[in-house]
Amino acid sequence: MKLTPFLFSPFHRVAGALSLGLGLGAIGVAGLIGARQGLHFDGVLDVHVGFRAPWWVFVAEGVIDWICLAVVLLGAGRVISGTAFRAIDLLGTQALARWPTVLIALACLAPGFHRYSAALVKALTGLKPGVVPTLPGGVDALAFWLVTVVMLACTVWMVALMWKSFSHCCNVRGGRAVAVFVVGLVVAEVFSKVLISALVRGL
Amino acid sequence: MKRLPVSCPSCERRLDVKRLVCGECGTEVEGVYPLPPLAALGLEDQAFICDFVKASGSLKEMAALLKVSYPTVRNRLDEVIGRLRSPESEREAGRGER
Numbered sequence: 102m103k104l105t106p107f108l109f110s111p112f113h114r115v116a117g118a119l120s121l122g123l124g125l126g127a128i129g130v131a132g133l134i135g136a137r138q139g140l141h142f143d144g145v146l147d148v149h150v151g152f153r154a155p156w157w158v159f160v161a162e163g164v165i166d167w168i169c170l171a172v173v174l175l176g177a178g179r180v181i182s183g184t185a186f187r188a189i190d191l192l193g194t195q196a197l198a199r200w201p202t203v204l205i206a207l208a209c210l211a212p213g214f215h216r217y218s219a220a221l222v223k224a225l226t227g228l229k230p231g232v233v234p235t236l237p238g239g240v241d242a243l244a245f246w247l248v249t250v251v252m253l254a255c256t257v258w259m260v261a262l263m264w265k266s267f268s269h270c271c272n273v274r275g276g277r278a279v280a281v282f283v284v285g286l287v288v289a290e291v292f293s294k295v296l297i298s299a300l301v302r303g304l
Numbered sequence: 305m306k307r308l309p310v311s312c313p314s315c316e317r318r319l320d321v322k323r324l325v326c327g328e329c330g331t332e333v334e335g336v337y338p339l340p341p342l343a344a345l346g347l348e349d350q351a352f353i354c355d356f357v358k359a360s361g362s363l364k365e366m367a368a369l370l371k372v373s374y375p376t377v378r379n380r381l382d383e384v385i386g387r388l389r390s391p392e393s394e395r396e397a398g399r400g401e402r
Contacts, residue, residue: 116373184382190375270375272382 109261112269115197116190124196127203128167132160134206138215142202143297145170145290146256150209150218154304163202165296170263170289171195177285178271181278186271194266201255201262208251213241221245260286310344318344341388349384356381 106113112120135142136156141149145166171192178191209215217237224234236242267282268274312319321337342353359365366377 112373113376114371114373116375120373184378186375186378190373194375269379272375272379 110265112194112266116194120197121193124193127200128163129160131202131206132163135159138209140206140209142166145293148205161300162297166293167196167199169293173285173289174267177281181281182271182273184272191270194270198259198262198266201259205252205255208248211244211248213244214248217241217245310339
């Protein structure tokens with residue numbers, strides 16, 4: 102298999118129940134790796150270092166992110182698509198589109214990343230007028246900025262996969278489809294934030 | 305393999321059949337007959353439709369045969385349907401029914 106189609110068009114070959122199984126597996130793995138380090142995927146496009154919680158909270162956050170976007174795009178697809186597409190294909194490929202979160206979770210295991218994040222948060226929350234905060238340099242800073250670049254790249258890649266999934270499964274393209282996808286992404290982000298807040302409040 | 309030309313090389317309009325010949329006795333029939341819509345499709349589309357019919361119209365079976373996903377086959381079928389529904393195809397089909 103060529104690299105570019107594998108990276109950006111995997112749904113040409115994989116969809117349906119297989120993609121759902123692989124995608125849910127990836128969401129679970131990303132959640133479990135995140136649980137080790139307090140890394141929350143607390144929104145369709147969010148990743149934050151936060152509070153410690155039971156492992157299932159981290160997995161549930163990923164599942165909520167997936168289901169929110171998949172359901173919103175399923176509804177949108179039914180409205181704008183001119184073809185009869187299967188829900189399992191969109192649900193499955195949307196789950197698989199989240200697999201870059203595994204790479205994000207792995208990247209955050211880099212030594213020094215969490216030390217620098219904590220120092221940055223401390224410096225920003227304790228800002229005083231006229232005082233320049235000091236941050237650790239060296240390996241920690243390098244790790245932090247490298248991980249940030251990996252996070253950004255993986256997030257862009259994940260959005261590209263989400264779009265490919267929507268476009269391919271519903272057979273839609275063009276400006277109208279892109280606009281519907283962007284609106285769907287925003288709506289799903291809001292839904293996921295609300296649901297995850299409710300989940301965290303209930304702990 | 306010789307390909308059946310379906311479009312005019314000059315104006316790109318769909319070609320009609322003017323002469324038919326019996327390969328056995330050489331009898332020739334002359335007239336102007338529109339190509340059937342399926343014959344007017346490209347070779348790849350025709351092969352796809354043949355495979356689709358052989359698979360009893362099962363997109364799932366087609367996906368397994370072509371080693372692609374179900375939506376890929378569905379989209380390919382939509383493309384062929386689009387070509388069959390194109391204005392020229394519908395005009396040709398109308399002429400054929402007369």
